[in-house]
Amino acid sequence: MIIERANQEDFSSLKSLWSEVFSEDPVFLEHFFTVRFASEHIFVARKDGIIVSALHALPAQYLQGGTIKECSFIVGAATYASHRKQGIMGALLAAVKQAYNHPITLFPAVRPFYEANGYYTTSSVLAFPLEGIEASSAASIPMDIEHLDSLYRTEHALHGCLLRDRKAWDFLTEGYQTLCVQNGYAFISGGKAVETCASDETAAKELLALLASNAVTEVHTLENSFLTRLLDRKKAVPIPMGMSTDTSMQGVYIAEQY
Structure with missing residues (x-):
């Protein structure tokens, strides 16, 4: 061999x-x-x-x-x-x-x-059931890659994240249903919001209402996210994310991407 x-x-x-x-x-x-x-x-x-x-x-x-x-x-x-x-x-x-x-x-x-x-798991997200959120009549808004990337970096500023080039963002937005509000977004797969970002409380409320209107049943988000403050922390379940060979990357968010 x-x-x-x-x-x-x-x-x-x-x-x-x-x-x-x-x-x-x-x-x-x-x-x-x-x-x-x-x-x-x-x-x-x-x-x-x-x-x-x-x-x-x-x-x-x-x-x-x-x-x-x-x-x-x-x-x-x-x-x-x-x-x-x-x-x-x-x-x-x-x-x-x-x-x-x-x-x-x-x-x-x-x-x-x-x-x-x-390999070591570097971080996790919290999975919440999406309950008690009033659905919104608003539609998802268009969002360019630069804005998505800015929101992503802001969401992960505390502990860090794997960065995404334009090709990686294209793979994600083409592979997932993407829902956007002015200052937030979510990637949807199988009725679950598997990645969510909201830069303020208003965006978090708008995003959760939009997710509810799209029959999303579960939301994955960071422990320090604005979204977490609006959901029932007692029902949260940790979901392990990506891995690294280097323990110095502890806390860094790594999700599936291409």
């Missing part, structure tokens, strides 16, 4: 691996490999010259204590079924950690596996 970085000629093989392991929507798959493929940041395991496992360590940054720092964010960690439980993915993770002098981050599909490979 050879562990190494990918090359440009691996494009089709990597795409096929991702498609088979994740049963990916072809439109998303094409989009990801068009805008995010960078062979120098992809680590592969080859057996007899054939790629059997791979991961993409996307260059990324995070904001902590008012300072922007470098990291990598792993996506697409995949192994063909015939080669699983042989330690291959663990070897790939070790290769990535050795290759960079900065934290490696990810949003886990199987948290215990990554814990066993030296």
